[in-house]
Amino acid sequence: MSDSHNIIRTPLPRGRSLWSDGLRRLCRRKFAMVCFAVVLIYFSLAGFIYLAELFDWQVGPTLWNEEVGASYETPSSENLLGTDIFGQSVLRKTLYGAKVSITVALCASFISIAIGVPLGAIAGYFRGFIDEIIVWIYSTLSSVPYILLIMAFAVVLRDKTIFGYKLTGITAVYLAIGLTSWVGICRLIRGEVIKHKGRDYVLAAMSYGCSERRIIFKHLMPNVFHIIIIDFSLRFVAFIHAEVILSFLGLGEVDRPSWGAMINDARIELSRGVWWQMAAATVAIFLISLALNIFGDALRDSLDPKLRIQ
Amino acid sequence: MTAYIIRRLLYTIPIVFGVLLLTFVLFTLIGGDISLEIAGKGATQETIDDIRREYGLNKPLFLAWDSQFINHFKSALTFDFGRSRDRELIIDKIKRGVGPSLALTVPMFFCVVIISVSLALVVAFVRGSVWDTLAVFICVAGMSIPYLSFILFGQYFLAYKWGIFPVFFSPDLTMAQYVALPVLIGIVAGLGGNLRFYRTVMLDEMRSDYVRTAFAKGLNTRRVLFKHVLKNAMIPIITRVVLAIPFLFLGSLLLERFFGIPGLGHMMIEAIGSRDYFVINAMTYISAILFVLFNLITDICYSLVDPRISLE
Numbered sequence: 001m002s003d004s005h006n007i008i009r010t011p012l013p014r015g016r017s018l019w020s021d022g023l024r025r026l027c028r029r030k031f032a033m034v035c036f037a038v039v040l041i042y043f044s045l046a047g048f049i050y051l052a053e054l055f056d057w058q059v060g061p062t063l064w065n066e067e068v069g070a071s072y073e074t075p076s077s078e079n080l081l082g083t084d085i086f087g088q089s090v091l092r093k094t095l096y097g098a099k100v101s102i103t104v105a106l107c108a109s110f111i112s113i114a115i116g117v118p119l120g121a122i123a124g125y126f127r128g129f130i131d132e133i134i135v136w137i138y139s140t141l142s143s144v145p146y147i148l149l150i151m152a153f154a155v156v157l158r159d160k161t162i163f164g165y166k167l168t169g170i171t172a173v174y175l176a177i178g179l180t181s182w183v184g185i186c187r188l189i190r191g192e193v194i195k196h197k198g199r200d201y202v203l204a205a206m207s208y209g210c211s212e213r214r215i216i217f218k219h220l221m222p223n224v225f226h227i228i229i230i231d232f233s234l235r236f237v238a239f240i241h242a243e244v245i246l247s248f249l250g251l252g253e254v255d256r257p258s259w260g261a262m263i264n265d266a267r268i269e270l271s272r273g274v275w276w277q278m279a280a281a282t283v284a285i286f287l288i289s290l291a292l293n294i295f296g297d298a299l300r301d302s303l304d305p306k307l308r309i310q
Numbered sequence: 311m312t313a314y315i316i317r318r319l320l321y322t323i324p325i326v327f328g329v330l331l332l333t334f335v336l337f338t339l340i341g342g343d344i345s346l347e348i349a350g351k352g353a354t355q356e357t358i359d360d361i362r363r364e365y366g367l368n369k370p371l372f373l374a375w376d377s378q379f380i381n382h383f384k385s386a387l388t389f390d391f392g393r394s395r396d397r398e399l400i401i402d403k404i405k406r407g408v409g410p411s412l413a414l415t416v417p418m419f420f421c422v423v424i425i426s427v428s429l430a431l432v433v434a435f436v437r438g439s440v441w442d443t444l445a446v447f448i449c450v451a452g453m454s455i456p457y458l459s460f461i462l463f464g465q466y467f468l469a470y471k472w473g474i475f476p477v478f479f480s481p482d483l484t485m486a487q488y489v490a491l492p493v494l495i496g497i498v499a500g501l502g503g504n505l506r507f508y509r510t511v512m513l514d515e516m517r518s519d520y521v522r523t524a525f526a527k528g529l530n531t532r533r534v535l536f537k538h539v540l541k542n543a544m545i546p547i548i549t550r551v552v553l554a555i556p557f558l559f560l561g562s563l564l565l566e567r568f569f570g571i572p573g574l575g576h577m578m579i580e581a582i583g584s585r586d587y588f589v590i591n592a593m594t595y596i597s598a599i600l601f602v603l604f605n606l607i608t609d610i611c612y613s614l615v616d617p618r619i620s621l622e
Contacts, residue, residue, distance in 0.1 A: 263462065
């Protein structure tokens with residue numbers, strides 16, 4: 001006897017996940033979406049320069065070292081942002097600088113996430129001795145002033161050969177930033193994992209007999225992942241500014257244009273009234289920082305479940 | 311209470327040990343033997359050996375009473391960091407640089423705190439209005455301008471072009487003269503981030519129950535803000551201020567470089583230029599010690615004020 005015909009198919013209301021909910025709310029903020037578009041433009045510019053260098057396309061930014069005019073030419077319709085001391089186009093150099101900055105910020109983010117997130121999750125989940133060791137490591141790192149720590153790493157790592165690979169230019173920069181900035185995310189993830197570990201869904205997963213690795217990576221990680229995204233949309237700005245300062249101090253890329261190096265050039269040029277190189281680099285940094293800051297704030301407001309009820 | 315303070319004191323030992331371990335790994339293990347660099351290109355083997363002997367680089371790394379590892383700890387704990395590249399004792403150099411650095415950072419820091427806390431009160435007063443949104447936007451915009459641009463444009467316009475301030479440090483200027491412009495630039499550059507932080511602190515406090523009670527009693531906004539919110543908001547504000555004090559001793563790398571102020575930041579820049587690991591090592595260690603010390607003081611003060619803490 002079958003009573004399948006008795007089952008009434010009630011239409012279930014479609015569940016809204018945290019992500020779809022957050023995305024919906026994010027899309028409603030028009031200004032944040034404009035900022036996101038600006039960030040995307042910077043990223044695609046950096047990606048385009050990579051492709052152009054890979055396939056040897058002769059386009060603007062990759063021809064930055066071509067002489068387009070006399071030394072220190074003022075901005076005109078021909079050279080939109082003027083020229084620098086070698087007669088190279090400032091516009092091309094500024095565009096090329098996006099590649100350096102974005103590469104450094106992206107690589108540094110990946111390194112610090114790769115170190116900070118697993119360490120934080122392990123410390124928060126297992127507690128005990130391993131937690132104490134990890135807390136000790138990050139308390140040590142955070143008791144040295146941030147900029148001093150980055151500089152110390154950058155100075156020591158520069159031009160070192162590690163595992164037969166020479167750390168030149170920006171490699172040392174993003175290693176230095178990445179190896180020192182995982183503390184913040186590690187602390188956040190640890191705190192969040194401690195909080196989540198007492199929740200019912202973790203208990204349920206434990207009682208199924210899930211392995212610890214599965215609980216951490218399949219159950220806990222998706223629930224704390226939004227923190228990583230929010231944290232890094234805001235931290236990205238700090239990385240870009242750190243790269244500028246390191247390049248300025250002569251610890252960054254030497255034979256290619258970067259925004260920090262352009263500002264360093266401007267130090268001498270400004271007294272001669274040459275302001276365009278300085279202005280170009282400032283505006284380039286300002287735009288991406290502003291866009292990232294506003295977008296990061298909007299992202300936090302939309303994804304943070306604590307604000308969801310309001 | 312006493313037990314808490316003792317426990318807290320003991321807890322600083324592993325942190326200091328950790329910092330020393332970090333500097334050892336960084337400057338001795340990864341940094342490696344820099345005697346060749348110090349000696350220069352055309353140096354004879356004898357000179358290189360002499361340099362190695364002076365810096366103790368000829369000794370074994372670990373596993374001996376006279377190893378580099380033990381000596382690293384010894385020199386740090388006795389504050390004897392040896393000599394820098396220009397043959398001056400590093401500790402003397404640091405003592406000389408602290409004065410100008412503090413002259414720059416102390417007025418800058420306290421002006422930033424006072425101005426941004428007062429502005430934050432004003433912003434909290436008009437919260438939710440167009441002015442509030444505008445203030446936040448200006449803060450974010452100010453945070454997005456690179457620090458270097460503030461310095462360069464400030465120096466160019468205010469000192470070089472309009473001649474209101476001296477462009478560069480020179481020994482015959484009074485301290486107030488050469489510090490004025492860098493302090494001004496530092497205040498403007500630091501205002502955005504700080505104002506935004508203190509605004510968040512104030513608004514968080516505005517959501518508490520006691521504020522609702524105060525409003526329900528019929529107090530006006532000004533009275534609630536100054537009498538109730540400000541007092542309670544002082545706790546996170548003071549924490550932030552006390553924890554920032556050790557960083558004041560470091561000076562400001564970029565401001566000191568641009569204005570040629572002979573402080574610790576300037577010394578660091580020179581050390582980076584000449585790859586003088588010993589100076590950077592000393593500065594890293596000293597700043598970490600200061601940070602640990604001030605952290606300790608904050609925690610002990612907390613436990614004095616709030617008896618719940620020592621129970622943890």
